[in-house]
Amino acid sequence: MPEPQCARPRSVAVEAVAVAAAATPDGGAAPGHGAAPEPGAAPQRRSAGSDGGAPTGKPRGLWSDAWHDLLRNPVFVVSALVIVFLVVISVWPSLIASRNPLSCDLALAQEGSRPGHPFGFNGQGCDVYTRTVHGARTSVVVGVLASLGVALTGSVLGALAGFHGGAWDAVLSRITDVFFAIPVVLGGLVLLSLVAGTTVWPVIGFMVLLGWPQISRIARGSVITVKQNDYVQAARALGASPARIMLRHILPNAVAPVIVVATIALGTFIALEATLSYLGVGLRPPAVSWGIDISDASPYIRNSPHMLLWPAGALAVTVLAFIMLGDAVRDALDPKLR
Amino acid sequence: MAEAVLEVTDLVKHYPLTRGVLIRKQIGAVRAVDGVSFALAPGETLGIVGESGCGKSTVARTLVGLERPTSGRIRYKGEDITRLSGRALKAVRRNIQMVFQDPYTSLNPRMTVGDIVGEPFEIHPEAAPKGDRRRKVQELLDVVGLDPEYVNRYPHQFSGGQRQRIGIARGLALRPEVIVADEPVSALDVSVQAQVINLMERLQNEFGLAYVFIAHDLSVVRHISDRVGVMYLGRLVELGSDSEIYDRPTHPYTQALLSAVPPPDPAARAHRDRIILAGEVPSPARPPSGCRFRTRCWKAQERCAVEEPELTVPVAFRGQKGPAAHPSACHFAAERRSVPAAGGET
Numbered sequence: 001m002p003e004p005q006c007a008r009p010r011s012v013a014v015e016a017v018a019v020a021a022a023a024t025p026d027g028g029a030a031p032g033h034g035a036a037p038e039p040g041a042a043p044q045r046r047s048a049g050s051d052g053g054a055p056t057g058k059p060r061g062l063w064s065d066a067w068h069d070l071l072r073n074p075v076f077v078v079s080a081l082v083i084v085f086l087v088v089i090s091v092w093p094s095l096i097a098s099r100n101p102l103s104c105d106l107a108l109a110q111e112g113s114r115p116g117h118p119f120g121f122n123g124q125g126c127d128v129y130t131r132t133v134h135g136a137r138t139s140v141v142v143g144v145l146a147s148l149g150v151a152l153t154g155s156v157l158g159a160l161a162g163f164h165g166g167a168w169d170a171v172l173s174r175i176t177d178v179f180f181a182i183p184v185v186l187g188g189l190v191l192l193s194l195v196a197g198t199t200v201w202p203v204i205g206f207m208v209l210l211g212w213p214q215i216s217r218i219a220r221g222s223v224i225t226v227k228q229n230d231y232v233q234a235a236r237a238l239g240a241s242p243a244r245i246m247l248r249h250i251l252p253n254a255v256a257p258v259i260v261v262a263t264i265a266l267g268t269f270i271a272l273e274a275t276l277s278y279l280g281v282g283l284r285p286p287a288v289s290w291g292i293d294i295s296d297a298s299p300y301i302r303n304s305p306h307m308l309l310w311p312a313g314a315l316a317v318t319v320l321a322f323i324m325l326g327d328a329v330r331d332a333l334d335p336k337l338r
Numbered sequence: 339m340a341e342a343v344l345e346v347t348d349l350v351k352h353y354p355l356t357r358g359v360l361i362r363k364q365i366g367a368v369r370a371v372d373g374v375s376f377a378l379a380p381g382e383t384l385g386i387v388g389e390s391g392c393g394k395s396t397v398a399r400t401l402v403g404l405e406r407p408t409s410g411r412i413r414y415k416g417e418d419i420t421r422l423s424g425r426a427l428k429a430v431r432r433n434i435q436m437v438f439q440d441p442y443t444s445l446n447p448r449m450t451v452g453d454i455v456g457e458p459f460e461i462h463p464e465a466a467p468k469g470d471r472r473r474k475v476q477e478l479l480d481v482v483g484l485d486p487e488y489v490n491r492y493p494h495q496f497s498g499g500q501r502q503r504i505g506i507a508r509g510l511a512l513r514p515e516v517i518v519a520d521e522p523v524s525a526l527d528v529s530v531q532a533q534v535i536n537l538m539e540r541l542q543n544e545f546g547l548a549y550v551f552i553a554h555d556l557s558v559v560r561h562i563s564d565r566v567g568v569m570y571l572g573r574l575v576e577l578g579s580d581s582e583i584y585d586r587p588t589h590p591y592t593q594a595l596l597s598a599v600p601p602p603d604p605a606a607r608a609h610r611d612r613i614i615l616a617g618e619v620p621s622p623a624r625p626p627s628g629c630r631f632r633t634r635c636w637k638a639q640e641r642c643a644v645e646e647p648e649l650t651v652p653v654a655f656r657g658q659k660g661p662a663a664h665p666s667a668c669h670f671a672a673e674r675r676s677v678p679a680a681g682g683e684t
Binding site for chain 1: 399402403404427428431432435436438439440443444445446447448449454457458461462505508512
């Protein structure tokens with residue numbers, strides 16, 4: 001069961017980034033609107049219907065169009081609900097699991113489920129249900145923070161390279177090539193084994209370090225594409241400053257691919273954290289993580305499969321939810337599908 | 339002619355061809371524009387025609403300061419604006435604005451129409467006081483024939499013609515004296531083209547605008563222009579009033595170009611006299627010596643390969659008063675009687 005999860009980071013977009021999934025549509029919708037529609041909007045809307053060709057009703061920006069598309073997409077709704085649930089239990093795990101995940105009773109080791117302990121006990125006699133619920137926090141924190149870090153670093157560097165071009169671009173492109181050549185799991189085994197500690201920070205730092213080049217490439221390409229549009233030329237011809245061109249004209253139009261890749265990559269970061277923890281270089285006990293639990297349980301899969309199936313299932317559902325969400329966001333933001 | 343509002347002298351724009359990633363070596367240059375001169379009087383329309391890749395758009399982009407010319411001078415009311423930068427350049431830009439070819443890419447899809455048309459005021463805050471801007475934007479929309487209530491709409495909610503009107507409103511916002519229109523109707527349906535052209539003519543009368551109107555559609559150019567310049571491979575080959583160019587062309591390239599326009603009368607179509615040019619346009623990276631058109635010209639002789647013809651009134655017509663006596667860059671400039679009336683007045 002853990003194997004396909006381990007393989008995923010390599011085959012899909014491993015080192016990518018993500019913006020917090022739930023934040024994506026909200027955050028996205030807001031800048032599209034700007035402050036513009038509100039002042040004086042109400043009286044205008046009423047008379048807009050008189051025009052034959054133009055659509056009637058409330059005017060919408062592209063971001064809010066995308067948001068309305070998303071709300072009608074069942075894939076998005078289901079994955080968003082799963083993600084909201086995950087976020088809630090990682091902030092307040094005691095809502096549904098009041099026990100301490102670290103209090104274990106060896107006498108109960110590998111026992112099956114029983115009233116009050118629906119998922120049974122693991123090899124140390126800890127409650128699998130409590131540990132699975134508490135493990136969500138690690139996954140969500142690692143996924144969200146690594147994605148944010150990668151998205152910010154990658155898009156700032158990539159956008160600057162795409163905007164300015166020249167030597168800065170050439171140097172940055174070679175550096176990303178170097179990072180692309182590092183195998184993620186091997187890099188993790190080497191780098192993380194040098195760091196001792198049970199916090200999530202070294203793991204997140206490692207993911208940002210190896211993950212930013214992917215986003216940086218996407219941001220660079222996207223900025224270069226947008227930069228050639230006539231509306232950027234028009235702003236230049238008006239005498240707009242580079243900062244204005246970048247912030248008002250290029251970024252809002254270039255950010256969509258970055259958001260999509262980052263959302264999809266969020267799932268792969270969660271899987272990568274589990275992979276590294278499984279290999280013993282990610283988080284280490286007493287930290288609670290699905291990867292650690294999967295690793296601990298794997299020798300006993302034939303005698304007591306429940307120890308492995310619950311955390312592995314939670315991991316699979318989480319990764320799937322983020323990837324489906326990314327897919328839905330991509331479809332909504334792709335103007336060709338309109 | 340009254341004092342020129344815009345005067346271009348020997349404008350040259352070369353794009354370097356480079357090789358190498360980190361250490362760039364120049365191995366040549368694309369001579370997009372190679373010595374173009376003309377003057378634009380206030381309130382006048384200068385049409386520039388020519389086939390794709392002849393440098394029309396590069397001329398437009400250098401005029402509005404999107405590209406820096408390699409050499410040559412652009413003077414706005416006598417002031418050399420070619421080397422300006424910073425604040426001085428920004429001030430001049432207020433007076434020379436551009437309308438773009440493709441209304442589908444020239445408007446930012448994430449901005450409302452109000453923001454797009456109002457952006458010039460944000461960049462040049464001295465042009466309109468803050469509280470006044472919204473009203474000014476609505477006025478502009480009204481001027482170009484759009485409902486002023488559309489300020490909160492987004493560009494994708496409009497048709498091509500409406501979008502081009504928005505682009506024109508943006509160009510008008512700062513009350514410029516010169517508008518450079520780079521194929522403003524090429525991307526539009528024919529019926530909409532007429533509307534936009536008529537709008538541009540109306541605005542010209544209303545605001546006293548001078549247009550540099552770039553197009554490859556000869557009839558559109560004839561309709562709107564006072565004077566017409568014909569470009570070939572980075573150079574102006576013929577320049578004159580619209581009737582001079584369309585009725586009495588003396589340059590072989592202009593004659594060939596005009597002969598390609600189908601006459602509106604189907605009966606005349608059978609025995610019209612088309613000039614079919616041989617070969618391709620040479621690469622602007624390696625233009626032919628002497629006259630650039632000689633490789634495709636049926637009149638070419640040895641002299642054409644050696645001596646580059648100047649854009650002046652040809653010797654044969656000097657001293658004459660007729661419409662054939664206008665600048666034409668050809669050693670063997672001559673009238674060609676059978677050129678069918680191209681386009682005609684629409």
